[in-house]
Amino acid sequence: MVPDSSEHIDRAFRVLLNRALTRGQPPADGSTLGAATQAAITEGAQQHPEATVEHIIAA
Incomplete structure (x- = not known):
């Protein structure tokens, strides 16, 4: 089964946010x-490793 575009975007968001928060x-x-x-994700990456809850919520 091929994921629909919303599933693809959701997965991309989670992967990119994880990379920003864990690797900067x-x-x-x-x-x-x-x-x-x-x-917003870029801002979180720039704050790595001190990203706050506010940075995460903004993403």
Whole structure:
């Protein structure tokens, strides 16, 4: 079974957020997420390893 696009985007979001919070790695350009979500995840990555709950919620 092929996941639908919403499942793909949800998985991409979780993977990118995890990388930002655990490795400080921002999302690559051209990800399937919207600009605001990418910016929030990037902010979390820039705060690594001191990202706060507020950074996570913003993502």
